Amino acid sequence: MTNIPETGKSTRVTVRLVGIQVLVLSLLLTLGGRLWYLQIRNGDEYEAEAAGNHVQQVIEPAVRGSILDSRGEPLADNETRLVVSASRTDLMKMDDDGEAILTKLADVLGMDPDTVMERVRLCDAKTPKPCWNGSPYQPIPITDEATARQALQIRERAEEFPGITAEPSAVRRYGSPNDANTAQVLGYLSPVTDEEIAGAEDSDNPLLRTDQIGRSGLERSYDSELRGQAGVTSYRVDKLGRVIGEADKQPGVPGSNLVTSVDSRVQALAEVELEKAMEKARTEFDDNTGTNYKADSGAMVVMEADTGRIVAMASNPSYDPNDWVGGIDSGTYKRLTGKKANYPLLNRAIQGQSAPGSIFKPIPTAAAVNAGYDFDGSYECSSDYSIGGQVFKNFESQSYGAIGLGRALEVSCDTVYYRLAHQEWQNDGGIKPKKKPDDWFYKTAHQFGLGAETGVDLPNEVTGRVPDRQWKKDYWRANKDAWCKQGEKDGAYAERIAYENCREGMQMRAGDSVNYSIGQGDTLVTPIQMATMYAALANGGTLYQPTVGKAIVSADGKKVDVIEPKAHGKLPMDKETRVAMDEALAGVATRGTAAWRFGGWPQNEIPMHAKTGTAEVYGKQTTSWFATYTEDYAIVMTMSQGGTGSGASAPAVRAVYDALYGVGDKKKALLPEPEKKLPKISPDGRIEAR
Template sequence: MSNIPETGRTPRVQIRLIVIQVLVFSLLLTLGGRLWYLQIRNGEEYINEAKNNHVQQVVQPAVRGSILDARGVPLADNQSKLVVSASRTELMKMKDDGKAVLTRLADVLDMTPKDVMDKVRLCDAKTPQPCWNGSPYQPIPVTNKANQQQALQILERAEDFPGITAEPTAVRRYVAPGKANTAQVLGYLSPVTDAEIEKAKHSSSPYLRSDQVGRSGLERTYDKYLRGNAGVTRYEVDNLGRVIGLAKADKAKPGSNVITSIDARVQAVAEYELLDAMKEARKAFDKNTNTNYKADAGAVVVLESKTGRVVAMASNPTYDPNAWVGGISGKDYAKLTGKDSNFPLLNRGIQAQAAPGSIFKVIPTTAAVNAGYDFNGSYPCPSSYSIGGQTFTNYESKGHGNISLGGALEVSCDTVYYALAHQQWQRDGGTKPKKGAKDWFYKTAHQFGLGKETGIDLPNEVAGRVPDRQWKQRFWAANKDAWCKQGKKDGSFVEKIAFENCIDGNQMRAGDSVNYSIGQGDTLVTPIQMASVYAAIANGGTLHAPSVGKAIVSADGKKVDELKPEVSGKLPMNQATHKLIDEALAGVATRGTAAWRFQGWPQDKIPMHAKTGTAEVYGKQTTSWFATYTKDYSIVMTIAQGGTGSGASGPAVRKIYNALYGLDAAGKFDPKKALLPQPQQGLPKIETDGSIDAPPIKPYVPEPKDAEGADALAGPPATTPNRGNGGTRGTNAGTGTNQPVGD
């Protein structure tokens, strides 16, 4: 037995109890503080998170609205297809990141494993197409071409294909009625990105991860109307994922339909005739290069003269927009964007910039009248015009004696415009401009709407260029260092140009002004700009912002919002000047440079007006331009490296008019063959069930080939030697334009 008294243990026991009490109290205090932090200070935040963790969303995509032509014919609509999709979220949970599953899937779909894996990888700056540029949290379409047997294999062997779904889905379809492709006008779709979702989160039209959005053309311009609102059903689930109730359900609202001013029949004619004109131009021999013309790109625009609405717009080379549906393949993407593709995604009607050549002459004609020159005055048209040691020649070095400004338009006399531009350049002070210089020729081009976008309802339109004194200064400042580095006084042609530009490239030279006066030099226009100009002349002087969209109609047809044509300006000419120019352009079609293309045309019933243009581009073959109008339509066609205006583009434009008005090659009317003798009035009817009573489209039957043969394609005469140099000034190396040629 211990002799230690019992009372000796008490202090130690008491100390231990106190320590335990302090420890318990500290733990309780810590727990209480944590509970206060979670339940009071941040309680609302965690409550909301807990709610979200127990709500699952099921998205029902909205049916995208259709894009219709002016008569209700679908240009783009939807069709149900079996779509096989992969959940990247589920695949990433697997040890091999889903490679085994995707390999098995490739075998079922008759695809290569690489193609399938490329489809589900995410796009970034280093990853080439094909890849997924949408949200990584939504199902990624692998193919929309699966058949029922393939879908059944996937569904019946679900354990072999975790994260893979196969179900009927409404997918976009680009119909091409009557072979009217309309690719660049319609555009295409691709998945929404996370950045776009975040940007539009607080807008009036937010995105869901399942959305497809327009990337170009009408699909982009009218995306918020076409897209509709997806249906979202929210289910309450427990922590095991079991549904315990319905939280909220929003029904899907289908997108609205966009009715356009495009006529699919005319569009088919325009596309066919543009391509055929390019093929025929390639048969013609270019004496300047001793090769056939390349005719590697072109565009044609058909506008309603009184409204500026687009009846047809064709661009070549072209492509099938269905290639983008369900995700584009690597092979197709390379075809559309590769070095040798010549960029078919470009809408050359609004994005191709080129010197306009002589179709530009209506502008300096107007400028000369506004500067005080008499339209009916007498102006010499010699075979050439000299400025110092530099000679500028007329087309084929032909002279026409003394003629009026109207006569200069009819025969496309360059030297008349050279002299007028040179005189105005001198009056404005030449290379040392006077304060308040009039600059009539440049000012008038701006008043005609050039040098800026027309405002057409298609994305990515380019502005072209009016090379006035202000532009010269900006361009020189941006390129001076490069010119000075490249330039050599006694070097090659390009090096000489660079040398001269380095020294005084900001000055408006005499050669710049005379080149500009006939649509050469640094001047750049687009087909839509020139079609708008000629439509304005046709209607008496009103410039419109061209438009493709005509109305937005709800899916049930009950709500119709018409899109009215917008006036963008007035041509700077009075009625007297307008009448004289109108008569001169009629003379071009009856006795001038375009007369040989309008033989037999019923001028007394449908007055035709035209202007031919042939622009020379440094290092390339000549660009063909043909601008025309009637009281109803304005048609402009251009073919790059295609030869002369009347030679390459002229026959195709005539055939488009023949189809519109129901004329044969001899000018005889057949009303039954007339596609659109007058612009379409009214809108097609959309029923409450969404159906449209669209008329059928008969295939376009082209006219028999002309008997003239390929030698006539480049015009009479087919080509012209390079005209007028006597020095390098007046040409331009910066933009690749050289001395002018005629028509």
């Protein structure tokens, strides 16, 4: 065997290592060159190709939950319609921004071209409504009333209508069961905005560009429960739009259903009776102004006394919530938001505020007792009461002599309350109040819940106003400069008032307290506040937070969340005072100011309690108020520029009570006692109407 020298072996190993190194270096150079070729020389080309492969989301909107009345009748649900939509992104790529396409589309749909253009323009600070306030990347609905023939024309001639789609889609429907409009309670929907999408990104229920959300009423208050969650499937697609795989899938969750305490039969009756009362008032002559009453707006609230649940809530003028479905045209929008129609979008049951007049008097009655006055004491009911040189008249200048507080409530004697309020004002120091005045009359109003929201589950409730010392000071600071500029000591009436306010507007004057004691002056209340107060008088003194929602039921019916009544206070009176006041308010209906409206009422079987109110408003005709309760319900009605409480509002309230209890024919009673049960829920989740 031949032996190879050690030096020879070493040389061969070295050559091999050098060869391997050269090979590795060559591979690295080749790889580097290829990377340079792909990323530098042809980088833009390949980046463009890679960009063509992306993820496309397909969104399946969730079915919005229904809103049902207490018996299961749908107040708001969904129906399938043919919806024609436009892609603004596609239209903006055209030389004329899609004007020719939209004009041709208007011809097919039988619509005015300007109306179609309005619906696709984006809302901003300079663009008048109607306009699209949703995402510009979302298909914009042109109409949800397309016929099958119109939709077929658009789809068969797709090349003539680029960016236009015609698809069946679920849209909101407000069905008005039993002819109950319920518009202000239900509210309406409109598209989500980019700002709202961004604001909800980190929430439990983020918004998508295809979502519609509630803008008012129950649609807004319970939007997250009703809306559900849309299903989103993400697909990987290439630059040609071909699907190359599924990236992710999130199944949708249908919205829950909302069962309300509203009875659509009672709601319809309240709306009809309110409208009839307003029409009747417009035929009545107002001696104070020399014209007929205008009766320009009104509201009625029917509330369960023991729970605060709303059985009916009517507001007039009203509107059709279906006007908002599928987009609203400019003419309708102007009508709904204009002064000429007197702003029908307002829910006057929770947003209409005015002086309450004499339905306020249970408050100063309780205040007087709390201040140490005897409920059964003797108080002079004269035809007028003078303070300084100013004379304050009793209503219709009637005198009843010496009477107790109960009788003062029955006959609505103003001068009894004038005297009590003036005396308490003096006890607190008058113009120069003591350091800590008792302010019983103002303190008691706050304890009754006035000057604050009731907490009703509807948006945009207003607080009303208790014109106490703090309010006087704040109001004076806000208006002092204007008063001082306008005021003149010897000028016209308005200028003299401005002069006095400039100098003394921060002071609680005797006249302020006297006017306040009968629900006049600067006092403002809402119908929902007064209904809550009278319901508390009925139930023993508990102030409940009013609610319209009664239960939230999942789409499959397996989860039912009952919205329990919530108390937020007690009336500031002892049981003895409440019982005495209860008897007095029953006397209003049997021998007092409302007795002539309750002839034939079964008082022994269903005790009725009432209080009339006629509030004076500077520059306007009197506001009519009528507040009532039985052991089951409290009903309050008001009518702006409608006349007296017993004359204008009482007949409508009496008609609702007659129907509730079936007075004259018990078999026809709509709701002789409040509905306690929920509608029947079937195994598949459907809520069955009774």
